Amino acid sequence: MRSKLIKQKAVAIDDNGKGIIRFDNQTIFVNDLLPDEEGEIKLIYKFDKLKEAKLIKRLNSSPIRCKPKCAYYSKCGGCNLMHINYQAQLEYKRQKVQNLLHKFAHIDFEVSPCLGMEKPFNFRNKIQVPVGKDKSGKIITGFYEENTHQIVPNLDCLVQDIKAKQIILDLKKLMEKYHIEPYNEDTQNGLIRHVIIKTSYHYNQTMVVLVTSQDEFKGRKNLAKELVSLNKDITSVVQNINPRKTNVILGEKERILYGSGKIKDSILGLNFLISSKSFYQTNPIQVEVLYSKAIELAKLKEDQEILDAYSGTGTIGLCASKYVKKVTLVELVKDAYLDGIKNKELNGITNAEFINEDCTKYLVENQSDVHFDVVFMDPPRKGSTPEFLNALKNIKPKTIVYISCNPVTLARDLTYLTDQYELEKVIPVDMFPYTSHVETVACLQLKNISK
Numbered sequence: 001m002r003s004k005l006i007k008q009k010a011v012a013i014d015d016n017g018k019g020i021i022r023f024d025n026q027t028i029f030v031n032d033l034l035p036d037e038e039g040e041i042k043l044i045y046k047f048d049k050l051k052e053a054k055l056i057k058r059l060n061s062s063p064i065r066c067k068p069k070c071a072y073y074s075k076c077g078g079c080n081l082m083h084i085n086y087q088a089q090l091e092y093k094r095q096k097v098q099n100l101l102h103k104f105a106h107i108d109f110e111v112s113p114c115l116g117m118e119k120p121f122n123f124r125n126k127i128q129v130p131v132g133k134d135k136s137g138k139i140i141t142g143f144y145e146e147n148t149h150q151i152v153p154n155l156d157c158l159v160q161d162i163k164a165k166q167i168i169l170d171l172k173k174l175m176e177k178y179h180i181e182p183y184n185e186d187t188q189n190g191l192i193r194h195v196i197i198k199t200s201y202h203y204n205q206t207m208v209v210l211v212t213s214q215d216e217f218k219g220r221k222n223l224a225k226e227l228v229s230l231n232k233d234i235t236s237v238v239q240n241i242n243p244r245k246t247n248v249i250l251g252e253k254e255r256i257l258y259g260s261g262k263i264k265d266s267i268l269g270l271n272f273l274i275s276s277k278s279f280y281q282t283n284p285i286q287v288e289v290l291y292s293k294a295i296e297l298a299k300l301k302e303d304q305e306i307l308d309a310y311s312g313t314g315t316i317g318l319c320a321s322k323y324v325k326k327v328t329l330v331e332l333v334k335d336a337y338l339d340g341i342k343n344k345e346l347n348g349i350t351n352a353e354f355i356n357e358d359c360t361k362y363l364v365e366n367q368s369d370v371h372f373d374v375v376f377m378d379p380p381r382k383g384s385t386p387e388f389l390n391a392l393k394n395i396k397p398k399t400i401v402y403i404s405c406n407p408v409t410l411a412r413d414l415t416y417l418t419d420q421y422e423l424e425k426v427i428p429v430d431m432f433p434y435t436s437h438v439e440t441v442a443c444l445q446l447k448n449i450s451k
Contacts, residue, residue, distance in 0.1 A: 002045050005056070009038040015096060017080040017436040021053075028053045032083060034062040064088035072154045077146030079159065079434040090114040090430060093438040097407045097428050104411035107418065112427040115289055120159075120433035125265070126282045127160045128196040128249060129168065131182040139172045139182055141195065149185060159434060161199045163206060163233060170230045171195060171208075178219040183212075185245075191217055193242060194249050198263060198274055199233075201284035205263040207236040209276045211249060215241050224257035235259045238276045250277060267291060268319045270347045278339050279312050283431045290429045290439060291319050294376065294401050297425055297443035300324050304373035307397070309359045309388070314340035316376050316403070318349055327352040328372070330362050359384075363391040374399045383409025389416040396420075400444040405431075407440055414442070422447050 010019035010033040019033030021041065030053045033039050040057040043050060068074075068082040081089050090113065098111040117123065129141045132151045142154040155165050175182075181190040196209035208227065210220075224237040236259035242251030254276060262273045265280070268288055274280045281287035294316065300306070300323035308317030311329035313336050321327045329352060331337045337356040344352050355362060359379075363370075364387050375397045377384065383406065392400065393416075400421060404410035414423065421444035431439040 001051075004043045004045070006041050006043060007038060007059070008041055010035050013092060015100070015436060017084075019055075026050065030055050033058065034065055034084065036060075037062050037065070070158050071156070072143075072152055075145050075152045076143045076154060076157075078143050078157070080436055082434045086116065086120060086433065089433065090116045093428050093430060093436075096436070096438060097426060097440050100407040101411045101414070101426070104408055105415045105418075107411065107414060107423065109423055109426055112425065114428040114430055114438065115286075115293070116430045117283075117285060117433055120430070122159065122162050123283050123285055123433070124160045125199045125201055125284050126196065126280070127157070127164050128194055130194055131192045132184070133182055139175055141168050141172065161197070163199055163231070164197045167197055167206070167208060167227070167231050167234070168195060170227060174223050174226055178223055180217065180219075180223070188213070188245065196240075196249070196276065198276075198280075200263050200265040200274075202266040203264055204233045205235045205265075206231070206233045207238065207259075207261075207263045207274070207276065208234055209238045209240055209250075209254075210257075211240045211242055211251070213241075213243055215243075215253070221257055228258055235263060236261050240276060267315055270318055270343075272313060272315060272318075272343050273339060273346065275335070275339060277335055279336065281315070281431065286429055286431045286439075287315075290403065290431065290441060291316055293427055293429065294403055294441050295320050295323070297427075297441065298374050298376070298399055298401050300374060305371060306374040306376065307370075307372040309363070309375060309377040310379045310384075311340060311354070312336045312378070314343050314352070314354065316378060318343060318347065318352060320376065321349050321352050324374075325351065328355065328370075329353065330355045330357055330359050332356070332358045360388040360391075363388050363395070367391040367394045370395065372397045374401065376401045376403070378403040379409075379413075381406045381409065384413050386416060389413060393417065393420050396446060398446050402442045402444070404440045404442070405437070407438065410440055410442060414444075417444055420447055421445060 008021040012020045018029040021028045038059040039055050042054045042056050044052040066085045073082050093114045094111050101107040134140050140153040142152045145152050183190040183193040191212050194211040198207040228234045237257040240254040262275050304324045305326045306324050308329040311331045314329050317327045317329040340354045424445050425443040427441050429439045
């Protein structure tokens with residue numbers, strides 16, 4: 001192992017928020033270095049190959065740099081852009097989408113400004129924190145330090161709902177009262193692995209999920225009742241059982257300890273039920289911005305039939321249903337599909353049909369029999385499939401609105417579509433302030449539509 005100390009200036013920020021420097025014909029990534037900032041950087045080599053680059057000292061400061069408001073920012077792995085002022089974050093995300101479209105799809109397109117938040121704090125309606133003990137044996141909760149499983153104690157996360165702090169404080173006291181131990185990953189002893197808190201933005205409803213390593217534990221119902229008595233907004237307490245040695249947080253089995261096991265929230269005037277396992281956008285303010293923009297770009301008409309592919313619990317398709325003749329919603333995950341049907345019934349919607357099927361299989365097998373004027377698609381992070389996209393081209397909807405949480409797979413998927421479709425608009429939406437993640441809505445129109 002050998003090292004070298006250099007002075008170098010960052011030329012850009014990479015897709016994960018790290019500074020990019022060029023040295024010795026190499027592109028090197030350095031934490032906490034912004035464009036035009038020069039730093040003393042320690043290069044560490046192993047077997048003559050660069051292993052790591054550490055910023056020792058920053059020699060000047062960029063105009064876009066700001067002091068992070070979070071005291072835990074340097075340790076916690078949750079946020080990675082808090083040292084950049086918010087307007088600069090929005091421009092970084094716009095450029096990120098534009099650059100990735102060029103890099104992975106050879107599409108040179110002027111991406112619209114990123115739609116940000118007026119107050120980008122305390123927006124997360126879902127938090128999930130590991131539970132453990134510190135060296136003195138005190139119960140702690142927080143977030144994992146970046147690239148580790150070391151818990152950084154943090155009760156003052158600036159992006160989580162403000163109700164969560166008091167709930168966690170009360171829960172830790174009750175764990176001590178009932179002699180309930182946190183789970184230890186190394187010894188595999190103890191009970192409570194994670195705590196998940198889901199809050200409703202529009203209603204005074206909160207769900208607490210206790211992820212346990214064992215099925216049975218003494219005093220669980222009393223613990224739930226006391227937790228509810230201390231926090232009046234808690235309407236459901238759920239125990240999720242995960243006995244496996246795994247990094248996956250939730251297990252298959254669960255039981256309701258208090259309430260209905262669901263909470264209710266609202267998007268664009270419709271109500272949606274949220275369970276412990278159902279996916280629901282974590283930023284309730286920006287999800288309305290995202291869906292409003294998607295519906296606006298679709299230019300929906302009352303005689304149209306639309307497809308909501310990868311529909312989840314039906315949030316996009318049901319919000320669009322009042323503008324069109326019929327909505328078909330396709331979702332593979334059974335729990336999400338069943339929640340979608342409940343959401344349809346909850347809102348009295350009669351022109352929506354849910355189908356529990358893999359989206360690719362559904363479209364490939366039915367491409368000669370179905371017609372859709374508009375397709376909304378919101379695939380998982382890995383994107384869609386070539387088979388789905390080719391079947392989509394055979395159906396020839398006039399408009400495709402693609403909502404993406406990963407601009408890399410968005411760019412890849414667009415390469416399958418742009419031979420038949422014109423890219424009309426690409427709009428990033430900041431669902432996750434202070435992180436490098438960005439949601440994007442892209443609108444495509446069938447070429448030569450007038451002919």
